[in-house]
Amino acid sequence: xxxxxxxxxxxxxxxxxxxxxxxxxxxxxxxxxxxxxxxxxxxxxxxxxxxxxxxxxxxxxxxxxxxxxxxxxxxxxxxxxxxxxxxxxxxxxxxxxxxxx
Amino acid sequence: xxxxxxxxxxxxxxxxxxxxxxxxxxxxxxxxxxxxxxxxxxxxxxxxxxxxxxxxxxxxxxxxxxxxxxxxxxxxxxxxxxxxxxxxxxxxxxxxxxxxx
Amino acid sequence: xxxxxxxxxxxxxxxxxxxxxxxxxxxxxxxxxxxxxxxxxxxxxxxxxxxxxxxxxxxxxxxxxxxxxxxxxxxxxxxxxxxxxxxxxxxxxxxxxxxxx
Numbered sequence: 017x018x019x020x021x022x023x024x025x026x027x028x029x030x031x032x033x034x035x036x037x038x039x040x041x042x043x044x045x046x047x048x049x050x051x052x053x054x055x056x057x058x059x060x061x062x063x064x065x066x067x068x069x070x071x072x073x074x075x076x077x078x079x080x081x082x083x084x085x086x087x088x089x090x091x092x093x094x095x096x097x098x099x100x101x102x103x104x105x106x107x108x109x110x111x112x113x114x115x116x117x
Numbered sequence: 118x119x120x121x122x123x124x125x126x127x128x129x130x131x132x133x134x135x136x137x138x139x140x141x142x143x144x145x146x147x148x149x150x151x152x153x154x155x156x157x158x159x160x161x162x163x164x165x166x167x168x169x170x171x172x173x174x175x176x177x178x179x180x181x182x183x184x185x186x187x188x189x190x191x192x193x194x195x196x197x198x199x200x201x202x203x204x205x206x207x208x209x210x211x212x213x214x215x216x217x218x
Numbered sequence: 219x220x221x222x223x224x225x226x227x228x229x230x231x232x233x234x235x236x237x238x239x240x241x242x243x244x245x246x247x248x249x250x251x252x253x254x255x256x257x258x259x260x261x262x263x264x265x266x267x268x269x270x271x272x273x274x275x276x277x278x279x280x281x282x283x284x285x286x287x288x289x290x291x292x293x294x295x296x297x298x299x300x301x302x303x304x305x306x307x308x309x310x311x312x313x314x315x316x317x318x319x
Binding site for chain 2: 228230254255256257258259273275286289290292293297303304305306307308
């Protein structure tokens with residue numbers, strides 16, 4: 017079956033950031049995302065008093081160019097103020113047209 | 118520690134498809150899966166009136182050959198009728214015998 | 219945007235193991251994790267009477283060296299007694315300092 021190389025961008029942060037992040041993904045032209053409620057623990061340096069808490073994990077499939085733009089946006093707008101982490105990995109998707117590919 | 122190269126197949130679709138998809142994975146001889154309730158948004162072209170909704174994410178670890186068969190099955194049986202997406206990536210697993218490897 | 223090569227370790231097991239696994243990740247010096255409640259099915263050989271049940275998926279970002287130590291620990295302490303699976307894949311993270319990198 018034919019697959020297409022894309023990027024999966026994963027953003028994890030506090031639950032309250034979900035609506036804003038989802039809206040921003042939409043505005044970036046992302047054509048699909050999933051958000052999952054997770055229980056998470058952050059770096060000790062970031063939230064010294066708590067190792068655990070409710071978080072949201074947002075996953076998006078995007079072209080390499082769009083993934084780069086999303087990550088740059090997250091770094092510039094969230095990293096200073098929030099205990100947000102972001103990472104990216106490679107996936108092979110079916111139906112690339114679903115992802116703007 | 119010794120690891121083995123396998124594929125992780127991820128299928129995301131509406132929640133109602135879960136029992137059917139899980140049964141099919143079982144019939145394919147998949148020896149383990151996880152399904153996660155996620156909040157998802159689909160392509161604008163697919164569900165024009167809704168950007169968000171409840172979805173299920175099913176993840177399966179399989180050999181490359183089995184992954185290929187699963188993806189072909191999903192493409193042939195779901196893509197025309199449902200807003201299902203599917204993708205695959207590489208993982209290194211411990212205890213390959215747990216995954217039919 | 220600058221990213222750093224790290225490993226994502228994923229451990230899936232019965233829900234009751236979560237507190238212990240999270241504590242162990244903390245003791246290993248892991249600076250962030252997410253745990254997700256998933257519905258899972260295990261290998262037929264492991265739990266013959268049940269294909270499905272509640273599980274927890276713990277995901278950790280770590281350096282290759284730490285990932286190796288975590289996987290060795292899981293293999294030595296969980297595989298004999300529990301239906302735990304573990305695998306690892308490659309991710310590119312922003313803010314490596316959040317992950318001990």
